[in-house]
Amino acid sequence: MAATALGAPAPAVADTPNPVTCEGYPEKRHFVDSQSWWLPTEGAAPAGTDHGHIHVGACIPERETMTGPFRLDIRMVLHDPGLQKVNTGSTATPYVSVVMKDSSIETTQSKLYQAGWTCSTPGTCTRWGQVTVDPSIFTTDGLKETRLRFFSDVKDLAANGTTSTARMTASMNFQYYVDLSPTRTVKDISRDTYLRGKGWYSAPGNDLAVGGYCEADLMTVPVPDAPISGIWSPAVKMVWHGDAGDPPVTAHEVRIDPDFHNNIPGRIIRQASGEYDAPIGIDTRQLTNGRHTLFLRAECNDQHGRNSTTSGVLIVPFDVNNGAVADTTAPSTPANLSSPSKTTTTVALAWDAATDNVGVTGYRVYRNGTQVADQPGRTYTDSGLSPATAYTYTVRAYDAATNLSNPSTSLTVTTNAQTGGIQRQGMSTLVNTTATTSHTISKPASAAEGQVCVASLAINGSTVSAAPTGWTQFAAITSISNPHLYGYYHVMGASEPASYTWTTAGSVASGGGISCYTGVNTTTPLDTTASVAASAVAASTGTVTGVTTTTAGAMLVGAIAINSSNTTIAITGPSGMTEVYDLGGKRTELDDGLQAAAGSSGSKSWVWSSGSAREWAGWLVALRAQ
Known part of the structure; x- marks a missing residue:
């Protein structure tokens, strides 16, 4: 069938369909978009390659009855960090292919070619193309399927560090009814009869025959023609579909109205690890009346050692009409804020x-x-x-x-002043989200001569090659690949620098801090040797074996680091200890707490958000009172 490449949507002409709003086509249509994302895996070392993402979308006659050939205006988008290049247009490498599918055939009916096309960095580039789909290729009438596949070549850093060509593809599957003749047999396609958005990714140096795809689906079809009100519960599916060569789904999310090209995150309906296959409740009363988009994304970890996360995305429009205009009146300002009581820490x-x-x-x-x-x-x-x-x-x-x-x-x-014993006086912190070899923490503003300060440094791999002068290391946890966690102490002198710098062998992200205490024995600051622990197996709890103090009034200080920089993962410290700081960069938390009597502290556990299992490292030490 004919295929024409266009640089932009056709200009508005009377009686000509609008390929964006879907107005003017002979039947009801909706603009549905499928996207393929290929991004570095969070926290992986070395970092994977950012290949950006690509789109393919069109006003599709989903579940409409087609009685002859029909036109598709196809939008193709590159969101390109500089490594993409669309296939060059030979017969062996189609730019967009239109695949016809029923129970007996799966064949490419038309191909939309395009000369080499790259996009500036950073940049988003859009092209339009037009094809004619002819359902007479099917030998029977009934429910049939068309698949739009948009191919893009990428310069892929293979597992051995060399650069090879791989392929990235966005694919959209939709169904419609064919009714060409009352004398034709009716035979419906019966497998996967719902909207599917797939991201395909090849292995290094291979075409799509070796690789696999990640998929997000809307099971509730057709897309609603009439406006929705109240609670809408469409069935969605983001699961591994069972082929051994395809990557498993490691995370998923559902959003309303995101626009990542313009840094608009939209409303998050669901965001969790693992698979999801169930209805999702959307309260449309929280949305304005009018047009909205449902965004489904399945994330899959690459299986070829490239430290990449691949995603299949499906974006579907829907309209909302809840009658009266939404409530926009804010409550009155709360009055008479007061503090009935307080303690040293509350x-x-x-x-x-x-x-x-x-x-x-x-x-x-x-x-x-x-x-x-x-x-x-x-x-x-x-x-x-x-x-x-x-x-x-x-x-x-x-x-x-x-x-x-x-x-x-x-x-x-x-807060009330603490009287007697060891008391924390102040702290300062460091968050490095950009990899570096120098990790500098400011001296706490309240630090003074005679105080004993404890430093904790969590790093994204690598090792500490040099510590500041006068700081004594008591913990160095490097037994797992990531994270690595260090602990130090220092007795403050009369003259101290404004900051302290730790140097690492390699450039890494980091997080850490310094907390300073009065009432600590400056001759023997540590009452015990430190207890350390680590796990290379991802978990949502980290437990460090307790220490046994030899003197009364010791101050327990403990730190945890997890293999993430995501600050939305909430960390809860051990019972009986108080959070001193909770940081990103390399996700870490430090807690402290007094132990009145000498003896075993018992094991200390940190817990982080359910569904966010991570590798971890932790230490626990006790400061000796004067």
Whole structure:
């Protein structure tokens, strides 16, 4: 069939279909987009190659009845970091192929060729093409399938470090009814009769015959023609489809209205590890009336040693009409924020109720400008604080439509001073999201002569080759490939530099900090040798064996590092210990807590978000009181 390459959509002409809005076609159509992503795997070393992503989309006559040849206006998009190159247009390398499928055939009916096409870095480039699909290729009537496949070559760094050509493909499968003659036999296609968005990826130096694909599907078909209201629960599917050569699904997500080309994340409906195959509940009352897009993405880890995550994406439009205009009125400002009580490490807060035209759903509590709690009621106790430290709080009310009130009048509260024994006086932190060999932590502002300071440094592999002068290492956990975790102590002198730098053998991301204490024995700062632990097996809990203190009033200090830089993974510290800092760069947390009597501390466990299993390393040590 005829195939024409276009640089842009055809200009608007009377009685000519609009290939973006889908208006003007003889039957009902929806613009559906399939995408193929190929990105570096988070935390992998060495880092994988960023190949960006590609799209193929069209106004498709999904589940419509076709009585003859029909036109498809196909949009092709490169979001290109510089390594993509569309196939050059020979008969062996189609640019876009149109594949016809039923129970008895699977054949390419037309090919849309294109001369070599690259895209600037960074950049997003769009081309349009037009094909005529002729269903007479099928020998029977009934439910049939067409597949649009957009091919792009990439310069692929193979597992051995050489550069070879591999292939990346975005593919979309859709179905429609064919009715060419009342005398023809009706035979429906029966396998996978739903919308499918597939990302195909070849092995290094191979075509698609060796590689596999990652797939996101909309099982609830056809796409709704009429506007939706209330709760919409379409069935979605993001699973490994059973072929041994295809990568397993390692994560998935469902969003509404993202636009990653313009850094708009959209509304996240579901985001989790592993597979998903079930209805997904979408409350359309939280959306404005009008057109929206449902974004489905399945993520799969590459199986060819390239430290890459490949994704198949499907984007489907739907309309919302919930009648009356959504609530846009924010609640009133909460009044009379106060602190009924406080301790050395906690501040209790209370405030008056806010009002709203529909109803107040809850309150968000902010400490020093950062949200620390979301409360249904009008009280909150903030914990894990430092003694003798001033904290400023505000509260904002919100309603079911997520309208947010103005902040309350701020309230500054100073925690009680700790008396006697070991006391933490201050801390400073480091977050390096960019790989480097120099890891510099500022001296805590409250650090003074005679204080004993503890430093923890979590790094994304590599090893520490040099520590600052005067710092004594008590932990170096490098028994697993990632993360690596170090611990040091230092007795502050009369003259100290403004910062301290650790040097690593290789350039890596890092996270860490320094916490300083008074009341520590400066001759023998450590009451015990450190206990260390690590696991190369991904888990959501890290447990370090306890230490046995020999003196009363020791300060337990413990750190954990996990193989991630994702700060949305929440880490919860051990019971009886207080969080000192919780950082990204290389995800790490440090906690401390007094142990009144000498003896075993018991094992200490850190727990992080369910479904976010990671490799980990941790240490635990005790400071000796004076």
